[in-house]
Amino acid sequence: TGPRMGCLIGSALNGTDAYRIAMDNYINRGPFKVSPYLLPNVCANLPAGKAGMLLGFTGPIFSPQGACASGNHAIAIGARMIRDGDCDFVLAGGVETCLIPEIIQGFANMLATIKIGPKDRACDDPTQASRPFSLDRKGFVLAEGAGVLVLAADEMVTAHGLEARAEIAGIGWNSDAHHFTRPNRETVTRAMEDAIGDAGIAATDIGAVNAHGTSTRTGDSTEAECLRAVFGAALADIPVSANKSQVGHSLGASAAIEAALAIEAMRKGIVLPTVNYLADPEFADLDLVPDQVRQHRHEYVLSNSFGFGGTNCCLVIRGV
Secondary structure (H helix, E strand, O other): OEOOEEEEEEOOOOOHHHHHHHHHHHHHHOHHHOOOOHHHHHOOOHHHHHHHHHHOEOOOEEOOOOHHHHHHHHHHHHHHHHHOOOOOEEEEEEEEOOOOHHHHHHHHHOOOEOOOOOOOOOOOOHHHOOOOOOOOOOOEOEOOEEEEEEEEOHHHHHHOOOOOOEEEEEEEEEEOOOOOOOOOHHHHHHHHHHHHHHOOOOHHHOOEEEOOOOOOHHHHHHHHHHHHHHHHHHHHHOEEEOOHHHHOEOHHHHHHHHHHHHHHHHHHOEEOOEOOOOOOHHHOOOEOOEOOOEEOOOOEEEEEEEEOOOEEEEEEEEEO
16 A cells, blocks of 8 residues: 555546446436446546555556556556656556446447357357468457556565566557558558667567557458568567457456466466467468467566557566
């Protein structure tokens, strides 16, 4: 507890579930049935604010909103706060509660999520629906979830007898200034390069990539192009995992969840698979770790996240 404790919990669409309940009450039960807690529940800072209240944190507490990159933004800001001496500990991550009809339909109408017809392989097996980098990819599977990392200054780890699991070694963040939803190859490439440069390493030191990989046609193709630009011929020897194939796309929570998965995979000397993968000739030069966990010891992982509005945040994480 106390003023040296920070909490940064990002979200892309915080409070949409509370707003839907309020609208239903307003329309069907009358205006005085709208909860007085509606406005606190839709305040963008409340995911971090509520956690801070429960834990007694009186340091910096707010919720970065970077669409689907929110979790990485929270981790990056928290790491900088500790580096700059503002905090001793920071809880940093993301949360999303987005599975309400209007949000689901909105993504469907913009053709971002998968539409499953009778001939689709997911029609009889819904677990096949999320398939990043696959030949038949046609949109992501929307999900809910939360992921949080505990960030700590080195001296606090020692003083409290804690075990460090990893280090946030490099941060690369920028924006596209390009389009609401379509990524910009130049700035996405630069975000990856900046993260690697900030870590003080060469691209060839990266032992694995945790791809943003959402299963959209344009998004996966652009990310692959950017990986080629960053790593060149070395990319063939770097495993590229797409966690959303297993857990879906939880928007503002996704980057933090995937950072946690990348850290645990690195600690165990493995890379997680891209499941449901149907080989696409476009990605023949990528090692997408199809369908099976693989033993692979590595010291650095690049974890990518990109969001609507052209916001990009990539982290280089070092195993310790």
